[in-house]
Amino acid sequence: MREYVTASPEETEALGEKIASGLKGGEVLALFGGMGMGKTVLARGLARGLGVREGVSSPTFALVHEYRGRLRICHYDMYRVTGWDDLASTGFFDDLSSGAVLIVEWSENIENALPENAVRIRLRRGKTENERIVSIEGYTNENTGD
Amino acid sequence: MKILAIDSSAVSASAALAEDGKLLGEYFLNTGLTHSETLMPMIQSILRCAKVPPKDVGLFAVASGPGSFTGIRIGIASVKGLAMPFGTPCAGVSTLEAIAQNLAHLRAAVCAVMDARCGQVYNALFRAEAGALERLTPDRAVSIRDLAAECGTIAGPLYLAGDGAKLCARSQSFQKLDALLPPEPLLYQRAWGVVRAAERAAADGKTVSPAALMPLYLRPAQAERSLKKQQGGNGT
Numbered sequence: 001m002r003e004y005v006t007a008s009p010e011e012t013e014a015l016g017e018k019i020a021s022g023l024k025g026g027e028v029l030a031l032f033g034g035m036g037m038g039k040t041v042l043a044r045g046l047a048r049g050l051g052v053r054e055g056v057s058s059p060t061f062a063l064v065h066e067y068r069g070r071l072r073i074c075h076y077d078m079y080r081v082t083g084w085d086d087l088a089s090t091g092f093f094d095d096l097s098s099g100a101v102l103i104v105e106w107s108e109n110i111e112n113a114l115p116e117n118a119v120r121i122r123l124r125r126g127k128t129e130n131e132r133i134v135s136i137e138g139y140t141n142e143n144t145g146d
Numbered sequence: 147m148k149i150l151a152i153d154s155s156a157v158s159a160s161a162a163l164a165e166d167g168k169l170l171g172e173y174f175l176n177t178g179l180t181h182s183e184t185l186m187p188m189i190q191s192i193l194r195c196a197k198v199p200p201k202d203v204g205l206f207a208v209a210s211g212p213g214s215f216t217g218i219r220i221g222i223a224s225v226k227g228l229a230m231p232f233g234t235p236c237a238g239v240s241t242l243e244a245i246a247q248n249l250a251h252l253r254a255a256v257c258a259v260m261d262a263r264c265g266q267v268y269n270a271l272f273r274a275e276a277g278a279l280e281r282l283t284p285d286r287a288v289s290i291r292d293l294a295a296e297c298g299t300i301a302g303p304l305y306l307a308g309d310g311a312k313l314c315a316r317s318q319s320f321q322k323l324d325a326l327l328p329p330e331p332l333l334y335q336r337a338w339g340v341v342r343a344a345e346r347a348a349a350d351g352k353t354v355s356p357a358a359l360m361p362l363y364l365r366p367a368q369a370e371r372s373l374k375k376q377q378g379g380n381g382t
Contacts, residue, residue: 111375
């Protein structure tokens with residue numbers, strides 16, 4: 001497990017870009033952390049790092065947004081997903097084997113459906129209001145310069 | 147009557163145009179899950195090449211499940227969109243029956259299987275008798291091992307067909323049964339099989355309006371497991 005400390009949303013987004021640089025397709029990036037912890041900010045950085053030019057917003061209402069950059073990206077928000085039928089109907093299981101990178105916000109809600117090789121990324125508040133501690137569990141080959 | 151049929155239930159996708167039992171044209175692609183990009187061009191190409199405008203189609207047919215949620219939705223939505231302007235009747239047919247129709251000419255048991263992941267398949271068993279197809283089981287989700295055990299009790303030659311056929315044929319439990327695989331062009335679900343199943347549905351009066359056409363999702367059992375890990379307790 002590796003931990004990174006970011007001092008601002010901009011730095012969290014930049015960390016996302018760095019993680020993206022090592023992605024090859026087919027990874028499941030499971031994001032954990034409550035409201036305001038920076039999940040969508042990190043997702044935006046991931047998408048930008050994969051070459052997505054359009055704006056990235058939280059898929060709270062649509063449940064999943066799809067983007068195309070260097071790789072196809074399926075960006076999920078599981079906040080309102082409460083059962084296996086709900087989850088299946090989002091297309092989650094189809095996307096798992098599609099070669100796309102899956103970014104899964106609110107992974108807490110579907111933890112038992114995550115594949116074994118999912119990369120677990122936890123965001124929590126640091127010492128200051130804007131500081132975040134981002135811990136990454138699982139292999140992402142991210143180029144974070146250390 | 148002209149029937150336009152499509153299948154986008156799993157990894158492959160196809161479209162076919164048929165008239166009174168004659169296959170006028172068929173398009174088959176097995177290049178990955180890109181149905182939202184490929185299905186409509188396939189349909190358009192077939193109708194254009196055959197010089198059949200959509201209003202001349204008498205029945206729109208679609209494999210309405212089981213299968214991938216995304217794929218089935220694309221198929222159903224496509225057919226609804228094509229059929230609604232003229233109120234053309236529609237038929238949603240079992241993907242598994244469409245698969246078995248590929249092998250209806252044999253004298254054999256046909257085990258139609260689709261990959262449902264995690265060692266499970268969507269399956270139905272059929273008896274093919276030189277063109278006639280008899281259904282032996284309903285569509286269901288079942289483990290590969292349990293299915294092989296059931297197939298072991300069936301007399302005579304056994305064919306596997308569908309996108310899960312190779313998966314089953316490779317499994318230890320099926321290797322003991324000498325199950326046979328059809329050649330590649332008959333292996334996967336195809337729109338021609340959807341045509342055949344739709345002909346039967348039409349003969350039985352089972353066509354519906356575009357608005358009434360619905361997907362039939364089937365989901366593998368997840369044991370009695372919660373989706374959310376229980377905090378502090380035994381969540382698995």
